[in-house]
Amino acid sequence: MHKAICLIIITLCTCVLYSQTPKTENDSTRVKNDSLSKKEFIKQLGNGFFPTKFLNIDLKYLVKYNQYEGLRTGLGGVTNDQFSEKYRINSYVVYGFKDHRFKYKIGGGFRVNESTETWINLSYTDDLQETGSSTFLTDKRFFSFFEPRLLNINLFHKHITKAISIEHKFSKNLLSELEFGTSKIEPTYNYLFNVDGTSYRTFDITSAKLALQWSPFNVNKLNEKGVSEVKEEYPKFTLQVSQSFKNEIKGDFNFFKTDFRIIHRFIHNTHSYTEATVKTGLATGKTPLTHLYHAYPNNITKETILQRFSVAGINSFETMYFNEFFSDRFTTLQLKHFIKPFKITERYRPQLVLISRMALGNMHDIERHQDIEFDTLSKGYSEAGFEINKLLFGFGLSFAYRYGGYHLPLFADNIAAKFTFNVSL
Incomplete structure (x- = not known):
């Protein structure tokens, strides 16, 4: 190493x-x-x-x-x-200065076709991944000066992954990526996955993934380097399917996953719009907790509202506590209504955003997951709130309230108050 x-x-x-x-x-x-x-x-x-x-x-x-x-x-x-x-x-x-461990990735690729931007990539990764997280291969790089949810996450699993992938652009608006990989998984927390009378604390995963991203209304132009995106338009569709194989070399379980996301913006006028994001996930077969779903919670388990005060995420459930829910099938809907910024001065323009989030999910064979406690989303999870962004140096305030099937007995436990941070370069 x-x-x-x-x-x-x-x-x-x-x-x-x-x-x-x-x-x-x-x-x-x-x-x-x-x-x-x-x-x-x-x-x-x-x-x-x-x-x-x-x-x-x-x-x-x-x-x-x-x-x-x-x-x-x-x-x-x-x-x-x-x-x-x-x-x-x-x-x-x-x-990492707390776990005293190096993590790394060695990767590279070569282009096989310029017109279709076809690349073949190879990688070897030894790192951590958040349990229950699910990402799309074709997602564009997302970057923020700091990642709010990351500060409070404590449920990770180690993985050593060897992968080969192929990127291919079918058209200006349709991207694809196919990946084959093997991973050795070791949860950093107490967890046993019981399958057919055998308990696994560590396990191997061999999988194939295919992701497609379709942006039918994006405006593109041709330049000396090829096709580049000029204007981002909506809706946007992303689909990913993956199959894990049980084999004698590097695979302990058979399971199938499919993930789908649609993002759309309803433009009301130059300064006001509503953004809707729907995301669904389904895992069938013998799927360990590491590869199931959470709903991107962003609330720490502390007694008072002020003790829970932190930084709001972009698409996370602010009142949902970390490690509270896991699902093998789920759907989330997030609605954000951006109101025209308040023109205090030419440069000082705070903006009010109204937010509503809902999640529904469940899990088969919950008894397979041992030494860890969690709930499902079968009753339907709901929260609503608002943000006032860009109050000072990109910082703002966020308030959210938890209601519906998972409303908690103590009023204060349903409230989340946090900072927001928005900077555009």
């Missing part, structure tokens, strides 16, 4: 140092052509990268914090077109 970590650090540092090599006057024309415009530079920062000549440094690995690792810091990056238009290296190494 230490050899792999050293290799990653040497590769990243070499790219950074080489990209900062002083240029001579004879290179002035090339430097002018290669340098990023201010607009492109800001766009890269907004996507979470600090661009250098050959390597885009990945800002999301610099500083993070969670309940298991404590402070998590490291270095990561991906090579850019100045390094090569046909090959890329995508790696990182981080260290």
Whole structure:
């Protein structure tokens, strides 16, 4: 492992140092052509990268914090077109000061077709993943200066994953990715998965995943580098299916998962719109808790409202406590109505957002999951609230109230009050 970590650090540092090599006057024309415009530079920062000549440094690995690792810091990056238009290296190494452990990824890829942007990628990852989280392979990179939910997450599982994937663009508006991988899973918490009389504390997963992202109304244009997105339009559809296989080499369970998401915006006028997000998930077969679903809770188990005061997420349930619910089938609906910003001054314009969230789910064979307690969403979960964003330096306030089938006896336990943080580059 230490050899792999050293290799990653040497590769990243070499790219950074080489990209900062002083240029001579004879290179002035090339430097002018290669340098990023201010607009492109800001766009890269907004996507979470600090661009250098050959390597885009990945800002999301610099500083993070969670309940298991404590402070998590490291270095990561991906090579850019100045390094090569046909090959890329995508790696990182981080260290957790509370669990005293290095995590890393060694990855890279090569392009096999330029017109369809077809890439083949290989990776080896030794890291943590939040139990119950579910992501789409085709999702664009999401970056924020800090991730609110991450601060309070304590349910992780270790995984060592070897994967090969193929990215392919069927059209300007239809993206796809196919991945085959094997993972060795070890929960960091007390958990046993009981299947057919055998209890598993650690297990192996062999799986195939296929993800499709369709944005039928996006506006694109053709430039010297190919097709680029000019305007993002709605609705957007994402579908992902995965199958895990039981085999004698690297697979302990057979199970199938399908995930679907649709995002749509209803534009009322120039400054006001409503955003609706529907997400569903279904897991069948012998699926361990690590690969089931939560509903993105973001509330810590503390006695008073002030003790629970933290930072609101973007699409999380603010009144739902961590590790309170898990499902093998679920549906969530989130509605956000953005009201026209209040024009206090030319630059000071707070905005009110009205929010309603609902979740419904359940679980078969709940007795398989041992040494851990949780509830299901069979009664239907509901919360409503509002945000006042950009009150000061990007910070705002959020309030939410839990009602319906999972309303709690104590009034204060149903309330969440938090900061919001919104910065646009």
